[in-house]
Amino acid sequence: MNLLEVKGISKTYGAGETAVHALKNVSFSVPKGEFVAVVGESGSGKSTLLNMLGALDVPTSGKVWIDGKDTFSMKEKHLTVFRRRNIGFIFQAFNLVPELTVEQNMVFPVLLDYQKPNKKYLEDLLDILNLKERRDHLPSQLSGGQQQRVAIGRALFTRPALILADEPTGNLDSKNTSEVIALLKEASKKYEQTIIMITHSPGIAQTADRILQVSDGELTDFGRYRE
């Protein structure tokens, strides 16, 4: 069973002449543990697609199955728990909680699930993300790149089966970028986490196992690295 199955996803905003077709009949599937890069120009529908996959938005038509569960036919209560346990988001706009410190932001989803955070893993992550000295700072005291790293740490900390990343290295310098990509790749191999990453940079896209292109709402599968 594939971790992610997408069938016929379409999203249309507005109606009639002013209708905007953000996504047109997108279908694909992703096996567990695959690292997928999604490329495309601005406004092509990439972020919309990611929101569909994470069940943060409802499509006009189509279905998404994550680990065999049809996300759009689940009750909101169950979907919330499911999302919390199975999906990790890295938003383009970070979406950190301004009143919490770096460390608290990272462990927040785990606390929401009434779990005790894994101290060792937290230390490892802070170390790899170069956030050790900033662990007690608020988001307002961090640079864009540092905030982005907190967002990445937050998504990785729960070890979710599916990680959805929207331009995770957009604000990072080249050293941090390669470290973050290496971290994502290791996570995908070691913990069999499936990662779907939107990126503008062809160089970064090449590090993925598979590339999908979204252009004007339509998806093209460029195939797997190994095939």
Add this chain to the structure above:
Amino acid sequence: MRIFTNKSIKALFIGMSLFLCCNTILSQVILWQFHGNCPLALFMLSLFMGCGILLLSFCYFHKQHKIMETAVAEIEDYLTGDTDARIECDEEGELYRLFHSVNTLVSVLNAHTENEFRTKEFLKDTISDISHQLKTPLAALNIYNGILQSETENLPDLKEFTILSEQELDRIEALVQNLLKITRLDAGTIIIEKNFENVSDMMHDIEQHFAYRAKQEQKELILSGDDDISLFCDREWMIEAVSNLVKNAFDHTDAGKRICVEWKQMSDLLQIVVEDNGCGIHSEDIYHIFKRFYRSRFSKDTQGIGLGLPLAKTIVELHGGNMKVDSVLGKGSAFTINLSGLEGNITKLSV
């Protein structure tokens, strides 16, 4: 207080608290009403509360029991082959976190199994590709060697080397063919096409194939068995398996020795025995001879590659049978194949 994230536990405690409160309030009311003179009423009230609490607890545990049973059933399903089995776990609470972890384990296991399968496929394809690609230069070398041989008719020294080269080329060719066969069988992607084949027919085919060699090496090849036994098997692969055993026998017997192929029906099994009175197998080797590329240091057969026996065993096992060997060093060896699939017993076969 984390235990209260679980809805059922919360409901249980709330229910019990309600009963306790009711009991306290009502008992106070009754005491006040009847000025302490109402043992029966108080008794009934506490009985009622006791029953209520027992009932609540029973309901809770019964529900938990059902949840556990369902979860165990899902795990059993997975163990018996349904890789899509998952436990329902989209509620709050420790129990469901446990179920979620089990589900994660299951998907990770699945992913590892699929990866392993893909690696196996990849290896098989690689070996197959390489083997196929070796055939071309081999064919060329054979031709060149043939030409060299004919050109050196009058140069005995050179000719000797062309003959040696030919032997080595033959060896490589045999190795490549065996490799191809073994990888095909291994990956499990070969389809064994079974039909009813006459065992005597197949054995006589083998006899013909070795007739020339028997004559050349002055060895006797004897067949013995009924003409009317039919076996449900893949003719090509079965002949391959028995031929490998016969070839082995030839390789380990001296001139004047005897190789005997015998087949008989024993209740619902077919037994084929390839026996020789050659040099036998050393006791140190006998546990290793079915391993690939195993070459005994006592073996007089220096040309062998070590794939014939493992291949024969794989073929027999793919047919649902088994192979064993008995041998005494210096006296000879007997390889026994047991197979089901005789005509009339076909319902017992799992294809």
